[in-house]
Amino acid sequence: MSELPANPVRLSRPLRCLLWCAGALSLLLGIIGIFLPIFPTTPFVLLTAACWAKASPRWRHWLVSQKYVGPMIERWERDRAITPTVRWLALGTISCSVLFSAWLLRALSPWITVAIVVLALTAVAFILYLPVVKPSATRS
Numbered sequence: 116m117s118e119l120p121a122n123p124v125r126l127s128r129p130l131r132c133l134l135w136c137a138g139a140l141s142l143l144l145g146i147i148g149i150f151l152p153i154f155p156t157t158p159f160v161l162l163t164a165a166c167w168a169k170a171s172p173r174w175r176h177w178l179v180s181q182k183y184v185g186p187m188i189e190r191w192e193r194d195r196a197i198t199p200t201v202r203w204l205a206l207g208t209i210s211c212s213v214l215f216s217a218w219l220l221r222a223l224s225p226w227i228t229v230a231i232v233v234l235a236l237t238a239v240a241f242i243l244y245l246p247v248v249k250p251s252a253t254r255s
Contacts, residue, residue, distance in 0.1 A: 131170045138166030164188045196248035
């Protein structure tokens with residue numbers, strides 16, 4: 116797993132506190148995303164890792180050492196890529212979420228449905244733009 120940086124950039128205490136809180140909030144939103152299909156998990160976990168890398172290398176190390184999110188964070192930092200399984204899972208989740216949301220909100224303004232579809236298409240375009248790496252691909 117990832118080791119603590121030898122010489123981290125020193126930020127002011129208030130800025131470190133702000134980044135730590137932003138990371139904690141982002142992690143909370145990521146955890147909520149596990150249970151809410153229309154709410155993403157991965158971007159929030161990656162944001163947590165980025166915030167905590169600046170605010171507290173110890174907390175970032177704790178996050179990266181976690182069984183489920185650690186490998187994902189390290190793969191993203193190493194390759195800036197996702198696995199084919201993650202790509203298809205994300206596209207499927209977005210599709211199901213959009214269909215369910217459009218059906219649930221059909222009685223409200225059609226503009227809400229249009230906004231949901233536009234946001235979903237933006238997310239789909241981003242996911243399709245990301246490079247794909249095989250799950251077993253590792254670099255030293």
